[in-house]
Amino acid sequence: MVTYIVRRLVTAALILLGASFLVYLLTAASGDPLAEFRASSAPNKQQLMDSRSALLDLDTPAPVRYFKWLGGAAQCLVPFTGSCNLGKNIAGQPITDALGHALIQTLTLVTGAAVLAILVGITLGIITALRQYSTLDYGVTFMAFLFFSLPIFWVAVLLKEFGAIGFNNFLRNPEIPLPVSLGVGAVLGAVAVIVAGGDARRKALTGAIVFAAVAAVLIYFSVTQWFKTPGLGPVVIAIAGVGIAFAVTLLTAGLRNRKALQSALIAVGVGLVLYFVVQPLLNQATFLMVVLLAVAAVLIGMVIGYFMGGYDRGQSMRAAAITSFLVGFLIVLDRFMQAWPAYFNNSRVRGRPIATIGAGTPNIEGDFWILGLDSFTHLILPTTALILISLAGYTRFTRASMLEIMNMDYIRTARAKGLTERTVVMRHAFRNALIPVATIVAFDIGGLIGGAVITETVFSVRGMGFLFLDGILHVDPNPVMGVFICVAITAMAFNLIADLAYSALDPRVRVKA
């Protein structure tokens, strides 16, 4: 095992050296960094050219410059000295600073998108695998191919037009005409008919209920101007919480496990009591406090489950913990909604909350909730675009993996033992289907740092991709190298992690030393 890792690391280092040399030469050969001065008619033209030549060290041939750069970059490998030198960009800013800034921007952009795409993609993949060749399966397959074929810059422009400009116009006077409410209700009802399982009568009933509920809620929103002062309130949280409790119990323990269901319902009750207790606390919230509250919610749930016990204490604890986490999420969501009017009327936002460019409103001031809403409104469009295009891969892959697992002998054995379908799917199939998915996820996380060049360009987020493209367009090797090194190292590290994880998760796979 150790030999294997060492061998992989040595190979990776050699590949990195070769590739970085290639990248440096290519960037240096990609154009003339002095081009903008050559055409200019400024009186101090020669001086400007000289200063840039000196800054970029253009008198030295590119291969030699690479080794100079490598000498500086090698200092980064020595820990705790702080003498990391990746050179300066064309404006004279050290690359290490620029990289740090860009990395934060990129991570805030891609993390949410990646997590959501993975969760939704895996869920869809599992469901479509279980309902193979149903209308739902065909629909999701078609959507997956469609999203797969969408150019992201096209999606981004559409989102800007309809998601931002259109929605902001709507928010100015949030009234939904009656036909629209009914139409949205009908569409969602039709979706529910497709998604719902069972015979035709049950499907029709589900569709009717969804149609009625959606249409009623939209009419209610329109009448009460909900979008101006959104909020959930304890009643909605209670109803949604009971629903969550049933759903979570169904998935983790099965509704026949009464103790687990009771634990989840008690967790919802405790959450409702705490809703009133934590409101004053949440007014002074910080990021750390919200994280601690989330941890506390999970712990409370586990304690409830522990004392409820039942024939399988673990199941009760799991059900209650997940339920209380989700109820806690609802409470935080409610608090964000309470802050919405203040954000909406902020002098910097001026009633047009959904932003089309940037990663935050410049010079905005406010508490945790206002700032959180600000990044939310800026991130929602690029995140949606990224989710749309990366969803398809996860869905297809999970579906294929799940189908393969469902053909395995041990699944038939599990069925033959008389286990419920829930246990077979959740315990035996789902976990094993996730093994190949886990490696894909590791690959993708490795690639995330590179940022999404096109998404960042369209939405003017100054992240890693932007830095990279900017470096290329200005024939400036140092930022290009900085981004490349970060991306390549993370990608290789995660490749290694993916391989190791595969052999750890699947005992049939062994790494060769």
Place this chain on the structure above:
Amino acid sequence: MSQPSQQDEIMAEEAGLRQEAAGIEPVSEARGLSQGQIVRKRFLGHSGAIVGLVVFAVIFVMAFTSVGYAGIPGWWKYTHEAVSPLVNDGAPTASLWPLAWGEHPFGQDRIGRDLFAMTMRGAQQSITIMVVIGLIAGLVGVVVGALSGYFRGWMEAVLMRLTDVIIIVPALLLAAVMAQLAGRRDEGSWFASFASSNGVLALGIFLGLISWVGLARLMRGEFLTLREREFVDAARISGASNARIIFKHILPNAVGVLIVNVTLTMSAAILTETALSYLGVGVKSPDTSLGLLISQNQEAFATRPWLFWFPGLFIVLICLSINFIGDGLRDAFDPRQKKFNAKKAKDADAAIPEKTPVAALDSRADDGRTAGGDRGA
């Protein structure tokens, strides 16, 4: 006498085949058909793939005949560069009801160029690039994968490390370098003159030269498993040369994986080309491409939305049809394909299949129908 004859064994095997696992339908379409016939039958039974094929053929014919190609004039009256007076302020004249084509079916841009001609020209470029990338990536990928998978040893080590290096060098950078080189017409190197006169072809070749890496890895994997098989040993013992073993014995067995993945590489290549053109390092003006059209016209979305809709629609259509064709090919080539159905598996206790269905059950549409009818429990 008590030894079971071969005949008995075969019969036992067939009996075993008949009692397939719960929910898994037996694939018994193979009787008396060659590999090619089976694949063709499966592919033609895949409705998504057939629709994709038809859509792609229509786009292909339309793109290459309408505005002409390589100096041959087409049937459409405008070219992508010709400027004509604005009709109806440039709005599209095509309408579905009454069905009419009009003077400028997709509308015109601000200075009066015909969008239909420009879109068709862009579709030509995209398809050209796609085919070039598919050919080059397929060729290089097969050679590299075959050599490293078949010969192993130092050849594998060198080629695979080369693959690793190329995988991590970003395509965007290479495209930028390439665009820069193509821009230097005045320097007069053979490459620059070639690239400036055949911009799209050069871009395609260049992208092809970097997108073979995934294919090479896949082909290596195929060769690694296939070279250990008995038929390869048999060929070697009967004195076949390495080249003959690679091309006549192993490659035909790996061709399914190859074709499917070349198709998928091609669909990804279209998006890469449009993205590069969008970022300004792909196809350059005055020539046009679908990505470039979107990039030029995205600011005009509020005033002239059709300039944005039609090129995007064609990107999606081409890419979607290629993806469906690839999906159909994958289903057609996968020999281990089995149909699993969770619902049927649950009901299988009640209804064990009594006879092996003779007809091909492989097309998806067919299967959906027979699943309910044949053995609904």
